Amino acid sequence: MSMHRLDDFKASKAVQFGRDAPADDVQRLLSQVEERIGDVPALLALAEVTGRTAPDPGAGGTVRLWEMLASLAAVDVAAARVFEPHLDAGAILKQAGQQALFDGTWGVFAAEGPGHVLEARAHGQSATTEAGVTLSGSKPWCSLAGHLDHAIVTAKTQSGSRQAFAVDLRSPGVQVEEPLWISHGLREIPSGTVHFTDVPAVPVGEPGWYFERPGFAWGGIGVAACWLGGAVGLVRTFKDALSRREPDQIALSGLGEADRLLASGFELLRGAAAGIDGGTPGVREDCNGSWAHALRVRGNVAAIVESIQGTVGENLGPGPLARDERHAKRVSDLRLYIRQHHGQRDDAQLGSLVLKGKSTW
The missing domain is CATH 2.40.110.10 (Butyryl-CoA Dehydrogenase, subunit A, domain 2)
Structure with missing residues (x-):
């Protein structure tokens, strides 16, 4: 028996938080991913091809990279979990001057x-x-x-x-x-x-290099882009559900809040990408400064995503969780994925850096 799926609404639309429209190849990639959800070998094959031309963080196309990751997660959170480490590995090898090793998955x-x-x-x-x-x-x-x-x-x-x-x-x-x-x-x-x-x-790299390079922090923000993309998928489901009925003020308030939160997340990632590519002092060159910056961005994105999870869940109720396989999968995937953020422990790490002088206030 076929099951109605709420989140078919523009499921493979690219996420945009940069100034320019997403490239056509991103939209084609999303359509390919849409057809391969749950097929890990097929997704890895796509990731391998994508890794040959994907932008590298810190090389001028950081916002494009993070848009791609967010767009993938908006289609399917698990698909983004396939792509993100493969692309991160490629960036690490390039930062170490060992890009010739980047072959296979x-x-x-x-x-x-x-x-x-x-x-x-x-x-x-x-x-x-x-x-x-x-x-x-x-x-x-x-x-x-x-x-x-x-x-x-x-x-x-x-x-x-x-x-x-x-x-x-x-x-x-x-x-x-x-x-x-x-x-x-x-x-x-x-x-x-x-x-x-x-x-x-x-x-x-040399001993200690992996954690001391600014690219370690950039990769951490790339994961946050995936979290935010997963939240985009939830809000798309929410919007589509409201388009099928006459929403009350509470539902409209929830949608407005979700839109406001997504916009602030997009701005965070856009600004972080500009700082990385533009060489903002303390963001690009200093490992402690770049990691403090990443902890701020990751923590704020995590808070945005968790707030959206609550708002969408309260407004949609139990129906989609019980009857919409795609939505239920996204909720479960995102709840587990975002636990890569360590909450107060990450804030404590940031606090120790601030105490050493890593702040702008």
Whole structure:
């Protein structure tokens, strides 16, 4: 039996928060993604093609990149979760001057977790490898590891610092653990633990470089663009629902609030992109300043998205959650995805930077 879907309304329309209209190729990409929702291998193939020409953060096209990510999330949040780390990996490799490595599909595995340690061993310390660096240990929260060709992985070095490495996930020493994933959110993007045993690795930047580069903060804002795009999808569903009935003042107030919040989010991302590309002092060159800036943007976007989630949920009621598969999926995906923002802990990190003088007031 076919099921009426509220959010078919302009589902693949590109999100625009820059001054110029989105490029035609973005609209074509969204139409292709629309046809492949839930098909991870097909989405990864699209991400691989897109990564060859996508704008890089800090290279003059940051707003275009973030518009693309937001547009993807507005179509399907999980699809954006497929594209974002692949594009981020490409940007990281370019920032390190190692763009020649960017072939196939990529992930970025930088999370840490209790009981999981991944160590990098230099030449001469591996029992099975004669030269270079190898990785041994475990890495948690590795999204789509079983589908990807390569990943940028952070590991502990002999000196105790953390360093990024490029690895081939098809190497014999890589074991992808079947993830325990009971959540309905991001069901097709499970994140599990990967075990490494003497896996050859290529250093990406010097020890500490991965976290100290301003690009680390830029990638964090790119994730926030995905969150905001997911909220756009919710508001489109809300608007379409109101167009099918005579809305009361409460519903109109909710739609107005959602529009106002989206507009403020668009302005935040537009301004952040301009600061990154224009070399605003403290945003582009200084790693602490750029991360403080990213924490402000991410925190404000997260608050906007969570407010929109509440407003749309209250106004639409239980019907779409119970009967509209696409809407229910978006709600579940976005609720899980936005938990990458750590709330008060991120604010505490920002507060420590402000205390050291990283503020404009």
